[in-house]
Amino acid sequence: MSRSLALLVFGIMAVFFGCFFVYPIWTTVKLAFETPDHQFTLEFIAEVFRNPLYREGLINSFTIAIWTTLGCLLISVPLAMMFVRYDFPGKSLLNSLVLTPMVLPPFVGAIGIKAILGQAGALNSALIQLGLMNAKHPTDWLGEGQMLGIVVMEVLHLYPILYLNISAVLANLDPAMEEAGASLGCPPWQRFWRITLPLIMPGIFAGGTIVFIWAFTELGVPLVFDYDRVTAVQIFRSLNDLSDNPFPYALVVVMLVFSTLIYTLSKVFFGRADAVGGGRATLARETVRLPLSLGLLCTSAFAFITFLAVVPHLGVVLLSFADDWYATVLPQVFTLDHYHQALGHELTLSSIANSLKYSVIAIAFALVLGIGVAYVNVRTRIWGRQLLDAMAMLPLAVPGVVMAFGYLAMTRPGQQFDWLILGEDPLVILIIAYAVRRLPYIVRSASAGFQQVNPVLEEAAQNLGATPERALWRITLPLVAPHLLAGGLLAFAFAMLEVSDSMVLAQQSAHFPITKAIYFLVMGLGNGPNLASALGVWAMIFLTITIVGAALLLGKKLGALFR
Template sequence: MRRRYDLTPSICIILALTTLFFVVFLIYPLLYVFKEAFWIENTFKLTYFKLMVTDPGIRTLVVNSFKIGVMVTLVTSIVSLPLAYFLTRYRYPGRALLRSVILIPMIMPPFVGAIGMQQFFGRFGSVNMLLVKLKLIDITETIDWFGGGFWGVVLLSTLHLYPIMYLNIVAALANVDPSLEEAAENMGASRAQVFRRITLPLMMPGYFAGAILVFIWAFTDLGTPLIFDYNEVIAVRIFRQVTEANANPMGYALVVLIIVLTALAFYVSKRWTGSKHYEMLGRGHVTSRETDTNWGMRSVIYLFIGGLTLMALLPHISVILVSLTPDSSQWRLSVLPQSWTFAHYVETFTHSDTLPSILNSLKYSIFSTLLALLVGVVVSYLLTRKRIPFQNLLDAVAMLPLALPGVAIAFGYLGSFADTTLLLRHLPDGIVSVLDPRQNPTFLLIISYSVRRLPYMLRSIYAGLQQTSVSYEEASQNMGATPMRTLYKITLPLVIANILAGAILVFSFSMLEVSDSLILAMRDQHYPITKAIWSLSQRPDHGAYTASALGVVGMLILIACLLGAGKVLGGKLGEIFRI
């Protein structure tokens, strides 16, 4: 009789260690947050949640964060829907290049670009000075383009997040059966009617998957509002509560609030898509419909994608220009800097505050990538090659960080691994000094980077294992090889491209991770690049210029990394992000 589960002693040990990892570094911090929010003075209380309802200041935080999330989701939808349609349904010269170029915004978090965009769109920035020179406005009546910071946050978040929406829509379009569209056209429907009545409804599940990710990312973004000094949002208030985490439970209550709102957003999306039917007749492999373009349509496509690409590159261009500006006196009341210098780049690699941050980020990112690789291989192998109990639960827990805001996990780590908690209180001082982020955040930064980006690694390796026949591994074991040797010599080499793609994603996002870095890194010697950029940008002298140079260095590291991975994967840079 065949056994129900493949629970050999070695599999049991691996499963137990994997479970322990998720319990300690994912479940326990979240439970601690809920405990601190509700269990006050040894009693269950809703004091701070009542305060959220009665305090107009807290209500303003929620409303502003919600407005940012909705606006960013709406604008990315308006941009990404035609973008995906143009790049998948039409044939024209340069399409392959454009597919890679539009993914460039993903290499730099929006809060880095915000430093340069303030110089471009500020009251006396480049755009207003250009309008003054053209005599379109008076210098005493310059325009506040970012509306006190709100529209700046929306713009930067949109330019950073539209590739995520685009990739989800492209995947959804690829699954639409073209015969249904052809049948509608044969019945006399116009192209617009086909899109509205056939294509759009069938791609709704994929669209909502991207929309929810964009909404959560924008709703809980921390770095961009900080740079724009737009402090009336939930994430910034949580950041301000870091120093009071052990004394004031309001920070934990706000974290619970964003977790609940995030879960509610997922639930609404699931109910909305689950209440409708999107089934199509199975026809085996579905190929996308593509149409040759005439010169008029081609012009529209080039103008749309070219304009979008220019806007998407503006944060990168602005940061580069700011990094090359000697000081504020050289870019005042002028369209462009009046002189140039590389002094800030020299300072980046020589200053005691900047060079260590680069080395720290490299260290944190490399070790977090290795840890995510180890956990990703183990979980993927258990899910695809072994029959284990609670298999779906393991998959759900491993993918959970994708739905959790970064500030929630980081704040949970900050509180749950303090030296005063029950978990650490009775441990030796040497272990406490490693685990407590207030003493040394290195270990928890590596853990948090790997946990937050684990879904990318898991999806990539999981897809590779699903596409690889198990017969190779069975043949190896029939020849006498142990399961471990088979994994090392047969399985992993067959999915090396998937491993590389996942590793590059984890490393890239870890290098410029914002929420975990800003919350957990509290001392200068432990600052990663993003925390150093924020710290420098707060200095009244030339801090913003050095911060911009540091941001460009981080951007160049990621570009080199992604180009190298793209070359290994056959030059298809965009495929790295299709997880």
């Protein structure tokens, strides 16, 4: 790529991010600090901390995030240690199945876990039949306010992010360090606490930061549980009262500040590859073949965690087939009617078509931008290329609900970008929102591809008379196509089931994407949850196919997309 074209890519990305990343955030911040007569004030921000309702929402959001991160750590660290250090039956297959929760969106799984852990759910019914529970006083497993159910869903969905990061760091540790500790008489547990754990902290914090921010700003799962006492849901509930109410914008700003601060601290202290003495191993680690009994124990641990992660979604599947499922272990009558009704419902087909339309265009747009960013960062030496890469990755640090509210603020009537809402149709702004949110996955997968292709191939083509652009088009892009396809599939799958942008920006039923249609159905009376479950099963099947395809193409590099 010529220097002039590289500078053009830099300029386009700077303008794009200025308009559709910085400006939406700035608009939201401005509204949070501005009085109706355009005077600066801190009153709205202060009220967030004074108001007991808002304060409770923040505390609950932090509580959910902390317990989710701790739960993910308890699952991920032992699994990663077993995978990297030992050979056991079914290791490769089980490692692939660990990614299953990423295939199964928690927004959908929350429907199933309510059917299983509710007071009249399957678990209590089983315990009553076994004589282990009094039928008149069933246990409320989800707890008052249903916070426990939210934490369970978040842990079972997000632990693979930590697992992938920790596994990658463990695989790169030099085994000589631990061997030196062993030769000095350091027992295994002490070696873990004194040597291994400090060295894998970059991986823990890289994954843990994403998990914490994701859980802190989660909107979909609390909505399905009808749990209003978290900040993200409080922001969503205020959509109908934005004209004269500055407090939703103040809530968004507080959430943005906390999320950005957490992400920045993680990058400052653990963002460097050589942080805490970590680095690539100079000697290959030899995995230990365990005795059959211990090997089967490791196999069972992986299988059990995967089973737990799948249980909520099994509940969704059962609910989609159930004619009546109340106070019984399994549905008493099964039917296919819900699938027929779901496909025939006025919301269903239009929402599928809308999601396909929004996602396909958004990912095509993101691919063009992502290829340009990745190529400039990997193949050129222009000033600011690292800044360009950092810009592309920033959407990972900013909560989806913050960005969605920013887009809503910048497209209000009378604003500079109100033309993006064409006759109440959010097509253009949703495409932009999806593209911005999923751009980091494209950039990371494209960068991995460019790093694997030797630049000598392009130089040879240029020596034979090809322009840099022609060499990129004819030589490099075909070679990195598997990485682009994998990143595109992953981004497309997540865009299809995007929650925050879809819930906030799509206001009319004719424009609902799949996730908002599922929410609308699950909140309905009668067989609404059954229809939502049927639509959720279709979504899970689709997402399974795309994520498995991305995993097959990227292999172990899949984890790099979440760092």
